[in-house]
Amino acid sequence: MKLQEWLVNGGAEGLNWLQLEDFPDTGRGVKTLRPLKSHDVVLTIPGSFLWTTDAATSDPVIGTVIRSVEPPLSVEDILAVFLLFIKSCKTGYDGRRAHVELLPTSYTASIFFSDEELEICSGSSLYHLTQKLKQQIRDDYIQLLTNLFSKHPDLFPLGRFTQDDYMWALCTIWSRGMDFQLPDRQFRCIAPFADMLNHSLDVELCHVYDPQLNRLQILAGKDYEPGEQVFINYGSVPNNRLLRLYGFILPDNPHDSYDLVLTTDSQAPLYSQKVALLESIGLQVNSTFSLKLKDPLPLNVLQYLRIQRLTLEEISTMPARHGAKDRISVSNEAEILKALDEACKNLLSGFGISLEKLEEKVDSGTYQKGSNAWAAAHVSISEQKILKATLQKVEELLALVICANCGKESNKRCSRCRKVVYCGADCQKSHYKEHKAFCKAAGE
Incomplete structure (x- = not known):
């Protein structure tokens, strides 16, 4: 069963006027076939189709096993295991397998950079965080291997649950997951089809989760004409985080930090x-x-x-x-x-x-x-x-707290430019030739 058929049959709304398409600048994205006004409901995904920790821990095949792991698995690891389990299944889970088949087979997040590529940004926060993240992934995988995979090889055949597979699953979660702050907890999910929407700073934040109705909705972040790509806004994300988690950057990103x-x-x-x-x-x-x-x-x-x-x-x-x-x-x-x-x-x-x-x-x-x-x-x-x-x-x-001439602490500013301080008249006179041009320009 195809992804859209699975979602439509389960009560998802909006798929009749949305279509997956490969765009030259962003790659695979979502196109609208009809006009949309800002804040129109574009897509509604019922909660039963979301990839969540609840869906994983209540799964009839692996739910009990996941719940029994000590120490308990993190949210990311639960979702990663669930993704890899569905990916490894040959039968059953038709809808979820259809979704997995549409996911990228590889990612361009910084953990996949070659050493030579990563060295280009050596010294940056991205470089240091990527190195730490790669080590953390290795350590976390060993824990999963020890506490879960090796104990249940019938459910988690090691050939399909390698460290590379684990990295792929993590990047799927980082790049396609949505986070919501609920009154009582942080809620993370992956929404089939909605996760195909690309990021743009030119639209308003437009994805919402309603815990009472247990559904995720995508709203139009601006007006759209038929044939245009529909975007969502990930928020104020700097390039060092975009590249580490999502695998792309925005030139001249105003949120860089x-x-x-x-x-x-x-x-x-x-x-x-x-x-x-x-x-x-x-x-x-x-x-x-x-x-x-x-x-x-x-x-x-x-x-x-x-x-x-x-x-x-x-x-x-x-x-x-x-x-x-x-x-x-x-x-x-x-x-x-x-x-x-x-x-x-x-x-x-x-x-x-x-x-x-x-x-x-x-x-x-x-x-x-x-x-x-x-x-x-x-x-x-x-x-x-x-x-x-x-x-x-x-x-x-x-320059406003140490003397420009001798470097001692002072708070006596130059009366003309007010940009430097001096200990006293002797230091001011000694420094005048060096300071003259700057002082004149600052006072103009």
Whole structure:
């Protein structure tokens, strides 16, 4: 039984005017055969057809076995096992097997890159996360092999449940799964046919799950004419995540970011007081901050670092300072900005290929458009641009707390440009020849 027949017979709606098609830019996608207005219901999939953990654990053949695994399987592993089990079946499960047959046989997520392709973005968050993810996959597969597959070879023949098969199943879940925050839990599912819809930033978020009616609906994220490809919006996803989980990137992605991780050692002086102050402004001791081109140095990064570097004398004044929204002291500000300056420079020096060389290779076509190398280059370019913007912002702020001539802490600004500070008249005079042109331009 074909996928559409299975879904239609089960109560799915909308398939009469939707058609799978291969598009030149996105590959396989969904075309509408009739006009659609924004927020029209495009497609409705009853919950009984969704790939979910409930469907897997209640399956009459493997449900009991999955439920009995200790320690319990993660959501991803339950879905991966369910997918691979259906894929391995020769009979039964006609509808689900029809869906599996339409799934890609391979993916272009970064875990499948060759070492040479991945090295193009070395130094980036994508590079480090991909390396960790590959190791995590190896470790998780060994656990599955030990706790499930080897104990039930009749259900999970090892020739069809290899590590490569497991990686394929995980990429299917990452690239085609939909996540919803329900009142009592996080809900993840794969919706047959709906998972063929491609991503576009030009449409509104338009997929919803109704737990009361147990159905998933796709709404039109904009107006469509007959023959146009229908899209959904995955959300504000940066390229480093798109390539890691979905296997593609968007050039000039406005949501690109660099994730800066800050943490404070539990043995640090005044640790408990600092943790309390961080929590009072909504920050955790282990926090990740998204740096973006439009906001390369968010205020909460400075707030975190100001609290992290507090002295005993300074910490007593914190309640009156609204969680370090403003400078605590010149010395505190100078210390955190110097640390940030050094961190940004170290991060940038860690990239294997410089921003300028990567841009040259992309512009010249050395990395063929759409290739893995081209995608990796775009991720590295974006992250390096963000870090350079962060470094520039840090240096601008640092110039306001250390003397431009001798580097000592100060808060006496140049009266003309207000962009640098000096210890006093002697340092200002000594630095005048170097500062003259900049000061004049800044004051214009």
